[in-house]
Amino acid sequence: MDDKNFTEGMAALIEIFGGEMSELKFAIYREICGEMSNGSWQHVIKTAISECQFFPRPAGLKKFESEYFQQERYCRILETPQLPAPPPPPIIPLSVRIKTVREQIQANPNIAEIFNTILADMEKRYEQHGDNVQ
DSSP states (O other), rough: OHHHHHHHHHHHHHHOOOOOOOOHHHHHHHHTTTOHHHHHHHHHHHHHHHHHHSSSHHHHHHHHHHHHHHHHHHHHHHOOOOOOOOOOOOOHHHHHHHHHHHHHHHHHHHHHHHHHHHHHHHHHHHHHGGGGGO
C-alpha cells in the first residue's frame, strides 16, 4: 500500500482508540502491515474500528486481512460462471454398431460363431424397429 493510505489508516485508529504512537511503533506497524494492498488495508481499518474495543495489534490487523481474502475468494467462486455440461456422446446407429462388432468378431474366429448368432438377432430387431433400438 502507499504511504498516504497507511498514514491515514493509522491516524484513524489513533483517533478512535486514542493513545500515543512512537516512531518505532509506527515503523513496526508499517513493516508488518505494509504488504497489504490499499483495498485490503481500508477493509482492515474499517473492520478494526467496528470490531475492536482496544487499539489492535499488528497480528490482529493481519487476521482481518486474511478474513478479507477468504471473503473475497468466496465471492469470486460464487461469481464464477459454471462451465456448460459436455455434450452427450453421439448416438451411433444400430446398423453401424452391428457392422463394427461383426468386423471385430471376424478378426477372432473362436468367438465368431457365438456372436454371429447374437448379431443376427440384433439385425432382426433393426429391420423391425430401425435405429430406435438401443
